[in-house]
Amino acid sequence: MGKSLFQKVWEAHTVGSLADGRTQLFIGTHLIHEVTSPQAFGMLRDLGLKVKYPKRTFATVDHIVPTINQDAPQDPLASDMMEALQQNCDEFGVTYFDLKSGKQGIVHVVGPEQGITQPGTTIACGDSHTATHGAFGAIAFGIGTTQVRDVLATQTMALAPVKVRRIEVNGELQPGVYAKDVILHIIRQLGAKGGIGYAYEYAGDVFDRMSMEERMTVCNMSIEGGARCGYVNPDAKTLAYLKGRPYVDMNDFDATAERWLSFASDADAHYDDIVKIDAADIEPTVTWGISPDHGISISENIPDPAHAKSNEQKATIEEALSYMKLEAGMPIDGVKIDVAFIGSCTNGRLSDFREVAKYIKGHKVADGVQAIVVPGSQIVAHQGKGLDKIFSEAGFEWRGAGCSMCLAMNPDKLVGDQICASSSNRNFKGRQGSPTGRTVLMSPVMVAAAAIKGHVTDARKLFTIDSQAVAS
Amino acid sequence: MAIEPVTQVTGRGVFIPGADIDTDRIIPARFMKCVTFDGLGEFAFYDVRFNPDTGEKTDHPLNDERFKGASILLAGVNFGCGSSREHAPQSLKKYGFDGVIAESFAEIFFGNSTTLGMPCVVASAENIARLRADVEADPSVEITIDIENLKVFSSSGMEFNVEMPASAQEALVSGRWDPIQELLDNSSAIETTAEKLFYV
Ligand code: SF4
Numbered sequence A: 001m002g003k004s005l006f007q008k009v010w011e012a013h014t015v016g017s018l019a020d021g022r023t024q025l026f027i028g029t030h031l032i033h034e035v036t037s038p039q040a041f042g043m044l045r046d047l048g049l050k051v052k053y054p055k056r057t058f059a060t061v062d063h064i065v066p067t068i069n070q071d072a073p074q075d076p077l078a079s080d081m082m083e084a085l086q087q088n089c090d091e092f093g094v095t096y097f098d099l100k101s102g103k104q105g106i107v108h109v110v111g112p113e114q115g116i117t118q119p120g121t122t123i124a125c126g127d128s129h130t131a132t133h134g135a136f137g138a139i140a141f142g143i144g145t146t147q148v149r150d151v152l153a154t155q156t157m158a159l160a161p162v163k164v165r166r167i168e169v170n171g172e173l174q175p176g177v178y179a180k181d182v183i184l185h186i187i188r189q190l191g192a193k194g195g196i197g198y199a200y201e202y203a204g205d206v207f208d209r210m211s212m213e214e215r216m217t218v219c220n221m222s223i224e225g226g227a228r229c230g231y232v233n234p235d236a237k238t239l240a241y242l243k244g245r246p247y248v249d250m251n252d253f254d255a256t257a258e259r260w261l262s263f264a265s266d267a268d269a270h271y272d273d274i275v276k277i278d279a280a281d282i283e284p285t286v287t288w289g290i291s292p293d294h295g296i297s298i299s300e301n302i303p304d305p306a307h308a309k310s311n312e313q314k315a316t317i318e319e320a321l322s323y324m325k326l327e328a329g330m331p332i333d334g335v336k337i338d339v340a341f342i343g344s345c346t347n348g349r350l351s352d353f354r355e356v357a358k359y360i361k362g363h364k365v366a367d368g369v370q371a372i373v374v375p376g377s378q379i380v381a382h383q384g385k386g387l388d389k390i391f392s393e394a395g396f397e398w399r400g401a402g403c404s405m406c407l408a409m410n411p412d413k414l415v416g417d418q419i420c421a422s423s424s425n426r427n428f429k430g431r432q433g434s435p436t437g438r439t440v441l442m443s444p445v446m447v448a449a450a451a452i453k454g455h456v457t458d459a460r461k462l463f464t465i466d467s468q469a470v471a472s
Numbered sequence B: 001m002a003i004e005p006v007t008q009v010t011g012r013g014v015f016i017p018g019a020d021i022d023t024d025r026i027i028p029a030r031f032m033k034c035v036t037f038d039g040l041g042e043f044a045f046y047d048v049r050f051n052p053d054t055g056e057k058t059d060h061p062l063n064d065e066r067f068k069g070a071s072i073l074l075a076g077v078n079f080g081c082g083s084s085r086e087h088a089p090q091s092l093k094k095y096g097f098d099g100v101i102a103e104s105f106a107e108i109f110f111g112n113s114t115t116l117g118m119p120c121v122v123a124s125a126e127n128i129a130r131l132r133a134d135v136e137a138d139p140s141v142e143i144t145i146d147i148e149n150l151k152v153f154s155s156s157g158m159e160f161n162v163e164m165p166a167s168a169q170e171a172l173v174s175g176r177w178d179p180i181q182e183l184l185d186n187s188s189a190i191e192t193t194a195e196k197l198f199y200v
Helices: A003-012 A038-046 A076-091 A107-114 A128-136 A145-154 A178-190 A204-211 A211-221 A238-241 A253-263 A311-324 A350-360 A378-383 A387-393 A444-453 B089-093 B107-117 B125-137 B166-173 B182-185 B188-197
Strands: A014-015 A023-026 A028-032 A056-059 A095-097 A122-123 A139-142 A157-158 A162-172 A198-205 A229-231 A273-278 A286-287 A296-297 A341-342 A368-372 A419-422 A438-441 B009-014 B073-074 B101-102 B120-122 B142-145 B151-154 B159-161
Touching: A003 A014, A003 A139, A003 A198, A014 B009, A014 B188, A023 B188, A028 A145, A028 A157, A038 A076, A056 A076, A056 A107, A076 A095, A107 A122, A107 A378, A122 A128, A122 A145, A122 A273, A128 A139, A128 A211, A128 A229, A128 A238, A139 A296, A145 A157, A145 B107, A145 B142, A145 B182, A157 B101, A157 B151, A162 A178, A162 A204, A162 A211, A162 B107, A178 A211, A178 A273, A178 A286, A178 A296, A178 A438, A198 A204, A198 A211, A211 A238, A238 A253, A286 B182, A341 A438, A341 A444, A350 A378, A350 A387, A350 A444, B009 B101, B073 B125, B089 B107, B101 B125, B101 B142, B107 B120, B125 B151
Parallel strands: A028 A056, A028 A122, A056 A095, A122 A139, A162 A198, A162 A273, A198 A229, A341 A368, A341 A419, A419 A438, B009 B073, B073 B101, B101 B120
Antiparallel strands: A014 A023, A023 A157, A286 A296, A286 A438, B009 B142, B142 B151, B151 B159
16 A cells, blocks of 8 residues: 555654654754744743754744834834844844845745745644645644744654545636635535544645645645645646745756655555545635634525524524624625735735736725735735736735734734625634624635625626636 | 643633634734733633723623632633644633643644643533533532543542543653653754755
C-alpha cells in the first residue's frame, strides 16, 4: 500500500517520539506575525534561549496594520506590537518583510508569493489559516504561542499524527461557481467539526484544474471545516507558480521539482476516509448564520428551526437567527447589506481582484453601502495597479495591504449591527469588530454583486459570467 | 525546568451554554493587542458578559454571583473552535479556570490548553447535562477531574468516565505538559533530521 503526501512529509520530518507518545516534528518553515509572536519571544528571553534556525523563520505584519496610513497606526497598542516585532526580528536574526520592504502583507499571501512555501515541507505559524500553504503540497499547521516558542527554540514541536480524509470533487463547476463556493459547500456538507482529527486532501478534476490561488482559497478554510490542515498534491501548476520566486533555489530546478513531486500521494495511498462530491451540485454558496457551516446556496431559503433534525440543531439555528436578525424561511437573496469587503487570506489575491474587475465596469456601489477592497500584500497591490481605478470608478475604496476587516484588530471594523458581505473566512459573532456585527461569507464576485445591488444577490443574474470560473 | 504534574483538578463548576463556542467568543480579537498574556483574564467572554451597547452586565453565567470562583468550566460540543490564538486558553486560565469538561473540543484549543497545564476532558452530553443540573441547583458542588483515571466525581454524587487522548493524559500526569525541555534535549536528533531535509 502506498503513502499519502501527509504520511510522506510526516515521516521525513519526524525527529523522534516523545515520552508522552507524541512525535517531535521538524518544522521546516516558520512564519510569524505581530500578534502571536511577542509573547513567544518573551518566553525565549525568560528561558534564556536563542532561535535555533533563524533563517527558517520569516516575519511580516498584517493583523493590526491599518489599511490607510499604514506605518502610522493611531492606536498606541498597535504601534507597540509593530515595534516589538521589529525588535525581536533584529535581536534574534529573523527575516522581516516590513512595510518598507514592499513585500509586506498577510502572512499566508506573503509565504507563497516569496516562494517560501514549498511542496514536501512542514510549515507552522501562530495563525489558524496556515492551512493555506497546503495548496502547495506542504503540511501546514496553525499553532499556539507556546508552540511558536517551541519552534523558535528548537525548530520542532510536539504533535500527534492525524488521520487523512481525501475529498474528491469531480466534474464541471457551473460558471459563476468559484473556489470559495467549493470550500463553503464542503464545509456545509461535512460540518464545522467534521474535520476534527483529520488532514484534508483535496483531489479530483476540480482541484486539478484550479489555479494555485484558487487552491489556496480552498486550503485556507480547511480549519473552518475543523481539519488540522488541508492540502492539494503538487503538480505542474505548483512548479510553474514557484519557478523563479525569490526563495526558490534555481541552481538545479529540475532536481528540486522532481523531489517536490515525489511527495505527492501514491495512487494506492491509504486514506482513513474518502468523500466524493459532484461539482455540478455546487451552487454559489453564502452563509446565513454564525458558523462557517451555516451555508446555503443563493437560491435557498434561510433554515427554519421548526425543521431541525435535532434539538441541538434547533437551538443552534435559533441562536444564529436571533444574532443575525434574520427570519426563518426567508430567501437569503435580498438580505440588505451595509458593508462589502473583498480581501483576506482567503480571497485577497490578484486573481480575486482581476475576476471581480471583469464584471464591475459600468456598475456603481449602491447608495449607503461602504465597499472596501484590500489587497493581501504590497506585491498584490503593486501588481493590481490599474485595477484600483476600475474599483474606484465603481465606488469601491482600494486600500493598503493587511487583514483589514477580516478581524477586529485594526481600524477597519463594522459598527453596531451592520451586515457585511465578506470574502473572508469567518462569520463568528463579533468577528468583524463590532460585538453585534453580522457577516455573510461568499465569493469575491458575489460580494461585488451584493455591493452593487445593496443586498445579497445571485451574481450570475447581475453579471454575464459565461466563462468557466475555475481556470483551466 | 521542573514542571508540576497535573493529576487532578478540583473546584466548583459553571456551565457555559452553546455549541461551537469559538475563540473569538472566548477572547474577542481587540483584546489581543498585547505583548504579554498578563491581564487577559478579565476579558474572557467579554462580549457575552457585557452588553455591547450599554456596557451593562448580561445574564451570562459568569456574571452570576452564585458561580463566582468556579474553576471547572462545563460546555457543549466543539468548544474552542476558530482561531489558533493561545490567548483563548490563556484568558480562561488567568480568569481562574483549572479544567474544562465538554462534549468535544477543537483540536488547536485542546492542544494549547494541555500545553498550559489546563486539562480538557470529553464527557457525554447526558453526563454534562446532569452535572450542570447539579451545579445549577447547588453551586457549591465540588467537581474533580481525575486525569490519572479519566474520571469525573462530584460532591453531588456523580461519577463518570471521561476521555482524553493518551498523549495529553500522559503529558499532564507526568509533568511533561510543557514539552520544551524534552524538545531541547533532542538537539542532536533535530540536527540530524535537518541535515537530511533537502531544503533546510
Ligand atoms: S486575513 Fe483574516 S484569517 Fe487571514 S490571517 Fe488575517 S486575520 Fe487571519
